[in-house]
Amino acid sequence: MKRIYMDHSATTEVDPLVLDSMLPYFTEKFGNASSLHSFGQEAIEALSAARQQVADSIGAKANEIIFTSGGTESDNLAIRGVLAKKKNDTSRSQHIITSMIEHPAVLSTCSFLESIGYEVTYVPVDSEGVLDLDKLERSVRDDTSIISIMHANNEIGTIQPVKDIARIARDKDVYFHTDAVQSFGKIPVDVNEMGVDMLSISSHKIHGPKGAGVLYVREGTELEPFIFGGGHEQGLRPGTENIPGIVGLGKAMSLAKERLGHDPEHMLRLRDSLIDRIFDSLDDVRLNGHPTQRLPNNVNLSFRYVEGESLLMLLDVKGIAISTASACSSISKKESHVLSSIGLNADYIHGTIRISLGKDNTIEETDHVVQSLQESVGKLREMSAISKS
Amino acid sequence: MKRIYMDHSATTEVDPLVLDSMLPYFTEKFGNASSLHSFGQEAIEALSAARQQVADSIGAKANEIIFTSGGTESDNLAIRGVLAKKKNDTSRSQHIITSMIEHPAVLSTCSFLESIGYEVTYVPVDSEGVLDLDKLERSVRDDTSIISIMHANNEIGTIQPVKDIARIARDKDVYFHTDAVQSFGKIPVDVNEMGVDMLSISSHKIHGPKGAGVLYVREGTELEPFIFGGGHEQGLRPGTENIPGIVGLGKAMSLAKERLGHDPEHMLRLRDSLIDRIFDSLDDVRLNGHPTQRLPNNVNLSFRYVEGESLLMLLDVKGIAISTASACSSISKKESHVLSSIGLNADYIHGTIRISLGKDNTIEETDHVVQSLQESVGKLREMSAISKS
Amino acid sequence: MYSRKVIEEFTDPKNVGVIEDADGVGETGSTVDGDIITIYIKVKDEVLEDVRFKTFGCVVAISTSTMVTQLAKGKKIDEALKITNKDVIDALGGLPEDKRRCSGFALAALHKAIEDYKERGTA
Ligand SMILES: Cc1ncc(COP(=O)(O)O)c(C=O)c1O
Ligand SMILES: Cc1ncc(COP(=O)(O)O)c(C=O)c1O
Ligand code: FES
Ligand code: FES
Numbered sequence: 036m037k038r039i040y041m042d043h044s045a046t047t048e049v050d051p052l053v054l055d056s057m058l059p060y061f062t063e064k065f066g067n068a069s070s071l072h073s074f075g076q077e078a079i080e081a082l083s084a085a086r087q088q089v090a091d092s093i094g095a096k097a098n099e100i101i102f103t104s105g106g107t108e109s110d111n112l113a114i115r116g117v118l119a120k121k122k123n124d125t126s127r128s129q130h131i132i133t134s135m136i137e138h139p140a141v142l143s144t145c146s147f148l149e150s151i152g153y154e155v156t157y158v159p160v161d162s163e164g165v166l167d168l169d170k171l172e173r174s175v176r177d178d179t180s181i182i183s184i185m186h187a188n189n190e191i192g193t194i195q196p197v198k199d200i201a202r203i204a205r206d207k208d209v210y211f212h213t214d215a216v217q218s219f220g221k222i223p224v225d226v227n228e229m230g231v232d233m234l235s236i237s238s239h240k241i242h243g244p245k246g247a248g249v250l251y252v253r254e255g256t257e258l259e260p261f262i263f264g265g266g267h268e269q270g271l272r273p274g275t276e277n278i279p280g281i282v283g284l285g286k287a288m289s290l291a292k293e294r295l296g297h298d299p300e301h302m303l304r305l306r307d308s309l310i311d312r313i314f315d316s317l318d319d320v321r322l323n324g325h326p327t328q329r330l331p332n333n334v335n336l337s338f339r340y341v342e343g344e345s346l347l348m349l350l351d352v353k354g355i356a357i358s359t360a361s362a363c364s365s366i367s368k369k370e371s372h373v374l375s376s377i378g379l380n381a382d383y384i385h386g387t388i389r390i391s392l393g394k395d396n397t398i399e400e401t402d403h404v405v406q407s408l409q410e411s412v413g414k415l416r417e418m419s420a421i422s423k424s
Numbered sequence: 425m426k427r428i429y430m431d432h433s434a435t436t437e438v439d440p441l442v443l444d445s446m447l448p449y450f451t452e453k454f455g456n457a458s459s460l461h462s463f464g465q466e467a468i469e470a471l472s473a474a475r476q477q478v479a480d481s482i483g484a485k486a487n488e489i490i491f492t493s494g495g496t497e498s499d500n501l502a503i504r505g506v507l508a509k510k511k512n513d514t515s516r517s518q519h520i521i522t523s524m525i526e527h528p529a530v531l532s533t534c535s536f537l538e539s540i541g542y543e544v545t546y547v548p549v550d551s552e553g554v555l556d557l558d559k560l561e562r563s564v565r566d567d568t569s570i571i572s573i574m575h576a577n578n579e580i581g582t583i584q585p586v587k588d589i590a591r592i593a594r595d596k597d598v599y600f601h602t603d604a605v606q607s608f609g610k611i612p613v614d615v616n617e618m619g620v621d622m623l624s625i626s627s628h629k630i631h632g633p634k635g636a637g638v639l640y641v642r643e644g645t646e647l648e649p650f651i652f653g654g655g656h657e658q659g660l661r662p663g664t665e666n667i668p669g670i671v672g673l674g675k676a677m678s679l680a681k682e683r684l685g686h687d688p689e690h691m692l693r694l695r696d697s698l699i700d701r702i703f704d705s706l707d708d709v710r711l712n713g714h715p716t717q718r719l720p721n722n723v724n725l726s727f728r729y730v731e732g733e734s735l736l737m738l739l740d741v742k743g744i745a746i747s748t749a750s751a752c753s754s755i756s757k758k759e760s761h762v763l764s765s766i767g768l769n770a771d772y773i774h775g776t777i778r779i780s781l782g783k784d785n786t787i788e789e790t791d792h793v794v795q796s797l798q799e800s801v802g803k804l805r806e807m808s809a810i811s812k813s
Numbered sequence: 814m815y816s817r818k819v820i821e822e823f824t825d826p827k828n829v830g831v832i833e834d835a836d837g838v839g840e841t842g843s844t845v846d847g848d849i850i851t852i853y854i855k856v857k858d859e860v861l862e863d864v865r866f867k868t869f870g871c872v873v874a875i876s877t878s879t880m881v882t883q884l885a886k887g888k889k890i891d892e893a894l895k896i897t898n899k900d901v902i903d904a905l906g907g908l909p910e911d912k913r914r915c916s917g918f919a920l921a922a923l924h925k926a927i928e929d930y931k932e933r934g935t936a
Contacts, residue, residue: 038462038463040463042456042459042461042463045455045456045458045459045464046454046455046456046459046664047454048450048451048454049450049451049454051451054450054451061437061438061443061633062437062438062440062443065435065436065437065438066431066434066435066745067431067434067435067628069434070431070434070435070745070747071733071736071737071740071747071748072431072736072739072740072744072745072746072747073427073740073743073745074427074429074431074745075434075745104493104494104497104635104663104666105493105663105664105666106663106664107651107652107653107654107662107663107664108493108651108663110653111651111652111653138653139652139653139654139655139662140652140653140654140662140663143652143653143654143662144652144653146652147652237664239456239664244450244666244668245664245665245666245667245668245669246493246635246636246666246668246669247635261650261651262496262497262500262650263496263500263528263529263532263533263535263536264496264499264500264527264528264529264532264533265496265528265529265532266528273496273528273529273532274493274494274495274496274497274529275435275494275495275496275626275628275634276634277493277494277633277634277635277669278634279633279634279635280634280635280666280669340869341869342847342848342869342870342871342874344460344871344872345823345870345871345872345874345875347460347461348460348815348820348823348824348872349823349824350461351460351461351462352820352824354462355461356455356459356461356462356463356464357461358459358460358461359460370847381847384847385847417829418826418829418867418868418869418875419867419868419869420840420849420850420851420866420867420868420869421849421869422869460814465814468814
């Protein structure tokens with residue numbers, strides 16, 4: 036059975052060009068970038084080249100790029116790094132602002148910080164997942180250190196007005212961090228256009244290898260590390276650099292940037308055709324997230340009278356890979372905090388799936404998905420104890 | 425020019441078998457282990473198999489293995505994880521014991537902890553780098569939470585009496601963590617034989633890929649994460665798992681364990697022959713570290729009237745890769761804390777190099793190294809302003 | 814994660830449906846939890862002649878529902894009451910640890926259906 040992968044927000048296949056770029060660094064140029072000899076120099080060169088690639092693809096300078104192990108670590112470093120630096124300046128260190136629909140990497144970091152005495156404001160979003168800018172502006176206090184608001188949401192795909200947030204942050208002289216893990220490669224990400232101070236990216240979401248990530252840190256932004264060891268990455272991220280992973284990440288970001296004029300348009304066409312045809316063929320369906328201000332690859336749908344995991348498994352049996360809420364939370368059947376934040380009713384929440392497209396998905400694949408969805412939703416609704424009679 | 429790599433304590437070449445084991449997980453079985461569909465299941469299976477391989481190679485159970493991004497992160501997690509868990513039990517949380525010759529991953533973690541109010545005792549070592557067990561025992565206090573002492577030192581190769589340390593820790597009811605980053609694959613590492621509660625391993629030091637590591641955590645040991653996000657790795661290490669890296673790490677550990685009867689013996693023969701021949705051919709040389717209680721692949725030598733970096737570069741020109749102190753500190757020319765802890769005189773400290781052998785080094789290569797050393801040391805001494813007349 | 818048997822039962826469930834003139838009906842769960850299971854029974858001479866289910870819920874909810882109906886169908890009422898949660902899980906070739914909690918709902922619905930039948934008899 037040919038399988039159809041439409042869970043690109045969970046993770047992506049490594050691009051063959053990316054893998055090729057990595058291979059020499061496992062077995063030939065395997066040096067440690069801290070070593071002074073020729074093996075070490077090869078590693079340093081690879082590291083610098085990747086750093087330049089990353090910088091170029093987001094409009095940054097090479098010295099503003101910190102390599103991490105992934106998106107989660109980048110988010111932790113941004114928020115905790117700023118707070119650690121300001122810890123002795125009590126007038127500017129007690130308060131953090133974020134949104135109610137952030138990824139667990141940000142939300143769990145914030146609850147940890149609350150547990151050790153910091154205060155966090157969770158700004159709400161409207162029914163389409165767009166941040167309430169007024170509330171954000173009014174929540175800024177004299178002791179606010181950092182605003183962390185994601186660029187685009189991983190579940191419902193809503194894109195936030197980051198430029199407006201950046202303006203508010205700048206006016207109030209507060210650092211602004213954005214999690215661009217889902218947006219990079221799908222919509223333009225330029226740190227100066229956006230006006231952000233820090234920005235997180237994860238390699239495995241953009242056809243790069245797992246185990247690598249980036250934190251962009253604008254020159255002059257003062258951070259402290261939260262992992263301790265040797266002085267790698269300007270003292271912000273110790274540990275022997277994952278050269279093959281970083282080389283792959285650099286290549287993946289370059290490719291994504293190059294293809295920005297093409298891939299997102301293709302995904303957008305598939306997305307809108309998918310949505311239209313699903314609405315045509317099934318009743319009691321809802322599209323979650325913003326209708327237009329959304330990632331070109333995100334389709335988040337709620338089917339009434341159907342439970343998401345069951346639908347996922349029926350599709351899986353047909354070779355189609357999608358997700359229920361975010362991949363992170365699908366193991367524990369906890370209600371999605373994103374869906375409750377947009378005020379979705381419980382009977383819709385439980386029947387929610389996310390289809391996240393990739394650059395290599397085809398229109399034929401979407402045909403198959405529409406048909407399978409129709410069959411599977413029909414089957415589950417027949418079985419359901421709460422379907423309309 | 426055929427290059428000779430003798431800097432295996434800095435990093436190692438990925439074994440071709442290891443790379444082969446990883447390749448399918450970049451492009452075919454690229455799923456996220458949190459996903460419920462078949463791609464996710466492939467990732468979960470790979471993760472479980474690797475976890476079992478790791479457990480088997482150190483005599484642990486699969487549920488005692490936490491995957492991290494490397495040795496630095498494992499060390500941070502062990503020490504800070506224990507303290508975070510005990511933070512509300514003030515009677516048992518104020519004090520940490522370590523040695524003066526730990527890796528920066530432990531030492532920097534400890535200085536950070538001191539900066540936020542914890543107390544740290546740095547137990548000294550003797551002139552051969554062996555821990556003072558009496559001092560260790562006497563330094564245990566009622567509020568000691570954890571003892572962290574490395575299994576074998578990365579610069580001078582001295583092996584610590586971990587069983588004795590474990591006995592003391594157990595008697596005093598204190599957790600014992602050991603950094604086995606340099607020892608695994610060179611000497612037997614069995615968590616029950618050793619009696620440790622936690623143990624760190626780094627993939628890239630044992631012919632595995634960079635960007636992966638292990639923290640062994642004995643069942644019942646209570647830890648909290650220090651990175652926050654989704655609930656991966658029993659809640660101790662969030663972030664999408666680096667499946668190819670973890671698969672490679674599992675394979676590398678299996679291979680190292682299998683070859684334990686062969687590779688270390690080979691390295692030991694090369695080591696002793698190297699040492700003997702260098703001493704035969706050059707005067708004013710010192711072997712640092714313990715003569716016998718040392719890693720089979722470590723040769724740490726001080727050449728009087730010679731500066732380490734210059735020697736390293738002369739050898740590099742001849743295609744030989746070695747290191748001065750540890751790779752981590754070779755970029756900043758800070759005096760090695762390990763060499764000062766063993767009481768080495770300044771005129772020797774500056775002329776110190778580390779040769780660290782690998783399983784694939786040959787006797788012919790050591791011939792070349794001995795000869796090159798003789799030439800290079802001779803040349804530098806001729807040039808030296810402080811050589812004996 | 815799920816056994817082959819669970820997926821088989823889930824994708825091809827037996828005894829789906831409503832018994833219009835049921836002798837007993839039992840329901841468990843709530844829309845808030847996201848699982849509702851209704852079991853219908855038809856009884857003749859103290860034997861469960863027919864057992865059917867309607868389930869809104871996850872893979873475990875559906876596969877345990879169909880398994881409970883299959884195990885109970887044709888059994889005498891007192892025998893059917895002896896079916897344990899473990900019997901259901903074993904018949905499904907096991908369930909993931911973190912999903913065990915959900916596995917009792919279908920059996921509970923059967924018990925409620927039998928209770929309902931008994932109450933109707935005494936009424
Ligand atoms: C928005 C967002 N932020 C952060 C992360 C975490 O990234 P990683 O899995 O690389 O740690 C993810 C992915 O799970 C994500 O979707
Ligand atoms: C003893 C020791 N501990 C920890 C580390 C850190 O490991 P990693 O580079 O994988 O973070 C190293 C290597 O640099 C080491 O030699
Ligand atoms: S002269 Fe070069 S380090 Fe001092
Ligand atoms: S029955 Fe509740 S999650 Fe399955």
